[in-house]
């Protein structure tokens with residue numbers, strides 16, 4: 001057993017339902033055994049009960065739960081920073097040419113390592129990862145995640161039209177390759193499989209039928225929806241019988257409590273009702289929405305309809321895999337929406353970067369906060385002495401104020417330690 005002592009902060013409650021301050025948790029120490037939290041409380045109390053156990057002291061900064069990224073593209077880690085384009089141009093000019101290169105397995109192996117080390121260095125310990133169009137690249141990703149202990153849900157990306165030809169697969173090969181990957185990787189250690197049509201723009205009804213067959217195997221589902229107005233218009237033209245964009249998925253039984261849809265920047269009320277009714281989640285990707293000019297996310301409408309929302313970095317359209325940056329951008333967007341926005345407190349931001357993701361991914365019985373019985377997945381944010389963040393933390397008036405300074409100022413350089421199920425992971429620098 002090991003005792004971790006410091007300023008330990010989490011959100012065991014839900015700040016969107018009631019007083020945000022009451023959603024916050026804080027303790028001085030955690031007792032961890034075999035990677036699982038066995039007790040939380042003041043250091044003196046835990047030491048009194050376990051006087052012979054070693055104490056890891058984290059004297060400065062703050063220990064928070066490992067971040068949970070609910071939308072990030074593995075093949076795009078080398079394609080961040082393509083500014084100045086709307087979605088469909090950016091895909092064609094930046095993202096998809098890079099994604100094609102993952103046809104080479106050695107290339108995919110290198111990218112998988114860079115990608116997962118990038119998540120770890122950003123304090124991300126769980127992720128729903130948009131995969132590659134190539135099955136061997138998925139084997140590389142799952143193998144690399146397994147060796148790092150990351151909580152990873154991912155799957156082969158399926159498309160049978162409109163994209164460049166080398167990224168297309170037939171519904172038949174999609175079914176066979178996906179079933180094969182599910183057998184090899186789903187529910188193995190901390191890995192799970194997600195059926196992943198790129199978006200219905202590039203997936204025919206036959207392909208979406210295949211997705212439904214695969215979903216019957218008890219796996220997860222993820223895709224994109226309502227990101228950009230030109231995309232939405234194209235989808236409407238491709239599915240003249242659909243009531244709205246989300247209906248292209250719903251008609252195939254793909255909107256479920258195991259479904260996570262990225263973006264949803266431009267939903268109508270009927271779509272929000274369908275999401276809520278089926279218990280599906282939305283991954284809000286703030287820096288991506290801003291970089292591509294996709295729009296300002298209507299968080300208030302999601303919350304009012306009872307739709308679960310978590311955060312995604314959407315790398316490579318997003319500005320990097322560091323979730324606190326997404327949380328800050330989410331805050332900015334709600335400020336810009338004025339009366340239609342939902343003002344976010346620092347407690348909301350911590351919740352969105354951690355526990356909201358655990359709930360969206362059905363992992364909240366295992367990760368997302370530091371409750372007793374959960375895995376010790378944690379990130380220690382501790383800025384260099386004399387840095388602007390260190391100065392601000394020193395002058396913070398309390399925990400909530402300190403969180404505000406962290407979300408405003410922190411970068412991956414402040415990630416001083418990452419633990420996955422109690423094992424400290426070397427943070428690549």
Ligand SMILES: [Zn+2]
Nearest residue numbers: 071224262314
């Ligand atoms: Zn995306």
